[in-house]
Amino acid sequence: MKNRITNLFSTKNKGILSVFYTAGFPNMDSTVTIAKLLDQSGADIIEIGIPFSDPVADGPTIQQSNKIALDNGMSVKLLIEQVKEIRKQNVKVPIILMGYLNPVMQYGIEKFVKDAAEAGADGLILPDMPLYEYEEHYKSLFEANNLCNTFLISPTTSEERIKRIDSLTKGFIYAVSASSTTGAKNTFADEQVQYFEKLNGMSLINPFLIGFGISNNHTFSKASEYSAGAIVGSAFINLLKDSKDLDTDILNFVKQLKG
């Protein structure tokens, strides 16, 4: 079977929208509902966050959603079940699971990779998994289970390291837009644009999506000028927090972002 992520990038190389949200937020069963609505609204990739008690790379919005999800009783085990349910409900877009290493480690990394793939996930992002550990212990496991693996790069990542990350990546690279934790911002500074230009000019093997600070059509289309598309997280979580009508709000959110 072909992987839905590689499939997507082989047919589309501009304007890809990946939407991140935290599993089990705002309610335990929101994970499935939101996935369905995102799929119907035209999001290209769904990225589901595994909540963790100590999300050091996240700003206040995602921290808060992690806390609420954990208070709701969210767990890795439940997430696997929810992914199955999402696929059962006929959601066709690629699904990526993203989370800090510790909850995955306690579940068992090997078991997690297998179960996630079997449930219908297409890729994983484990931002605190070291490159050497992936390369030496898990790369072949990911490959055997037909799962993509995405690493992050940031504006301070050296070119040499970007190339190494590129060589270990399958699917796409996650280019963090600024030296910052996650959080919604309205515009990009000049040096961010220069960084996107640099990446764009590097002729990487893999496409990249830009994430962190994407919140509106302006930042989304700006990011898309230099990349295959962008990832929205905090802005979407903020929407979920305040929404009284998810169906309409998610549809409008995706529409407005894509412009």
Added chain:
Amino acid sequence: MNYKVNDRGYYGNFGGAYIPEMLYPNVEELRNNYLKIISEEGFKKEFYDLLKNYVGRPSPLYFAGRLSQKHSTKIYLKREDLCHTGSHKINNTIGQILVAKRLGKQKIIAETGAGQHGVATATVCALIGMECTVYMGKVDMERQKPNVERMRILGAKVVPALSGNMTLKDATNEAMRHWINNPTDTHYIIGSVVGPHPYPDMVARFQSVISEEIKKQLEEQEGNPYPDYVFACVGGGSNAAGAFFNFLDDEHVNLVAVEAAGKGINSGESAATTALGKPGVLHGSKTLLIQTEDGQVIEPYSISAGLDYPGIGPIHSHLFEVGRAKFVSATDDEAMDAGIGLSKLEGIIPAVESAHAIAALDQFQFDKDDIVVVNLSGRGDKDLETYIRWGKY
């Protein structure tokens, strides 16, 4: 058996650098430079000069006669409580600020629990003239008011950590977030042998002056540099790492690490990591960690704010796993009794953290000729309110 860090940053199965990419360049810069920097003659001269003339080292190795009598053996106290600012924490902050200076950093951040590391960091920032921001859990700021004001008097900005349970673990999270957001001009002075490689090794090396001195002092006072036992309390484990460091390869020296059992190991309110923890990843290293089955970190508890951390440094997870150090624990009650006991026997009011190490002596039967060294990591001034609330003196 090798007890030192390997070139990939591991102690056996523990350690490494499990960090998001945004922290990688900072940590890598440190990793590439720390050994070079700390082995330079100029660095060593400046470091030892400050330890001597500013910190007041060597700290005495005091033969505690009345305490020895009580335990029918020979007990020495390594008097880290007499260091400037009141604990061993300053050995590390002096070292790290000199490293930061050589890396061209202009700003310093730190996390603190009890406030001892925060004060030690604020102190060296004043000394060198660097801007200092200390993250401290809001709950700890309320528990440790005098240390908050000490930091402010020294010119540091104290920022309350408002996430999670608002204690040490959350202050560490906030400091890491700050570092992610300020990657080029800022150095993060971590306060214990925790965090991503090379922190555990770097901090252990700076604290190793403790055991370096113990050896010399025992040689002078006993004609033999090797004690039979070394006791130290373990929060993150920096004073213990320093007290053990130069004895690690001398297997005949018994190393005893004392964790905080809080209200009892199985009470649900404890910080005894080796008894309750499983291997996990927090704050950049793989180590034993108190956590739920689902990998969520559990907030620990101890009467001493300096010991309530949910993990221990990877070096200690390794020493525990291979059995090189014996890990025991002392409850709140045992530690407070021991602290008051030491005050009355020796005229030394210990930090509540250090009182845990004293309390553990009761769990051992020593020979009368044994030489027992207890690392007295800090003084009790900061804990006066805790002693007063405890009351039984």
